[in-house]
Amino acid sequence: MAIINQASKELHLKIVYYGPGKGGKTTNLEQVHANLGSVQEKGKLISLATSSDRTLFFDFLPIEAMAIKGFKTKFQLYTVPGQVIYNTTRQLVLRGVDGLIFVADSQYEKMAENVESFQNLEDNLRALKLNLADIPYVMQYNKRDLASAAPVDYMEFLLNNRDVRVPSFTSVASKCEGVFESLNMITRMLLNKNINEGSRTAV
Amino acid sequence: MAGLPQLIEEDMRELDAAVDELLRFSEAGAALLIDKGGPLLSQRGAVDKFDATTVAALAAGAFSATDMMARHLGETSLSHIYQQGRQAGLLISNVDDNLLLVVVFPAETGAGAVKYYATAAVARIAAQMQKAAQRAPGAGLDLVSLNTLDLSAVFRKRE
Numbered sequence: 001m002a003i004i005n006q007a008s009k010e011l012h013l014k015i016v017y018y019g020p021g022k023g024g025k026t027t028n029l030e031q032v033h034a035n036l037g038s039v040q041e042k043g044k045l046i047s048l049a050t051s052s053d054r055t056l057f058f059d060f061l062p063i064e065a066m067a068i069k070g071f072k073t074k075f076q077l078y079t080v081p082g083q084v085i086y087n088t089t090r091q092l093v094l095r096g097v098d099g100l101i102f103v104a105d106s107q108y109e110k111m112a113e114n115v116e117s118f119q120n121l122e123d124n125l126r127a128l129k130l131n132l133a134d135i136p137y138v139m140q141y142n143k144r145d146l147a148s149a150a151p152v153d154y155m156e157f158l159l160n161n162r163d164v165r166v167p168s169f170t171s172v173a174s175k176c177e178g179v180f181e182s183l184n185m186i187t188r189m190l191l192n193k194n195i196n197e198g199s200r201t202a203v
Numbered sequence: 204m205a206g207l208p209q210l211i212e213e214d215m216r217e218l219d220a221a222v223d224e225l226l227r228f229s230e231a232g233a234a235l236l237i238d239k240g241g242p243l244l245s246q247r248g249a250v251d252k253f254d255a256t257t258v259a260a261l262a263a264g265a266f267s268a269t270d271m272m273a274r275h276l277g278e279t280s281l282s283h284i285y286q287q288g289r290q291a292g293l294l295i296s297n298v299d300d301n302l303l304l305v306v307v308f309p310a311e312t313g314a315g316a317v318k319y320y321a322t323a324a325v326a327r328i329a330a331q332m333q334k335a336a337q338r339a340p341g342a343g344l345d346l347v348s349l350n351t352l353d354l355s356a357v358f359r360k361r362e
Contacts, residue, residue, distance in 0.1 A: 012242035096240015
């Protein structure tokens with residue numbers, strides 16, 4: 001749950017990008033880092049990656065924004081490593097998560113990996129005694145520019161067919177299309193949730 | 204996971220006093236009190252010499268990874284991790300279920316002294332956190348009273 005520090009007038013929110021390997025999670029963060037307007041204070045983009053540029057532990061981008069008058073809102077954007085072998089690491093990064101962006105790969109041949117990754121997300125949240133139904137999340141269908149992209153309706157049927165359908169976005173993260181739209185939507189959902197429910201509070 | 208309890212000014216004063224005492228006695232340079240999820244709760248000492256937000260996120264990740272590794276080896280009570288460099292040393296100490304204490308100190312400062320005083324500070328911080336948890340279990344803040352700006356586009360893309 002979000003942390004509010006009333007003494008320093010700060011609200012901390014942790015957003016995690018989840019999804020299958022090579023789906024575009026790191027690219028999302030790189031695009032946010034490269035294209036963020038000057039109003040927001042962005043920190044350094046930290047990538048703990050292998051020598052072949054695959055995420056090993058996480059990517060991390062801190063951003064400060066003004067969402068509530070008089071309160072500094074400190075966003076921490078994280079990605080998880082998508083590769084199957086790094087499951088323990090994914091669980092660690094999910095600790096303290098406030099909101100999620102699930103980045104799915106639109107290519108037909110990646111559908112099984114998308115579904116598996118989504119199930120893995122639910123399993124990992126359960127291991128942390130969390131329930132996906134209680135955590136705001138959005139779907140991002142990435143790589144829409146590829147010829148082998150599956151129809152959005154099909155992806156919605158596969159990945160977004162629960163009782164409550166969450167907002168979904170098409171994207172071409174490499175061209176920064178759909179990246180800010182997804183981030184702004186999850187931010188809005190998160191702030192509205194915290195406004196309604198209250199948060200962990202540090203003075 | 205119960206999460207952080209509601210902390211009042213008295214709590215923050217006591218936490219800061221414990222950390223300040225650690226810095227004074229051990230001659231360490233800076234200390235951070237961080238949530239295990241990564242957010243920074245309090246920073247004391249010479250924190251302008253490094254990016255505290257990033258160090259907090261990395262320290263939380265490093266401690267979690269080491270803790271998980273220890274569990275896989277059958278060890279369940281990891282209390283500190285320690286790194287010594289040529290110019291600086293780093294000690295990350297477990298406070299309780301939610302918090303970590305990160306101490307950054309110059310290489311010439313004795314690691315033994317830092318660890319000794321950190322242990323005392325951790326006990327003092329944990330006691331105050333327990334006091335806070337008992338004072339108002341499950342308390343939160345009603346954000347309705349806060350003044351939200353336009354939430355439709357908090358992040359704006361550069362034109």
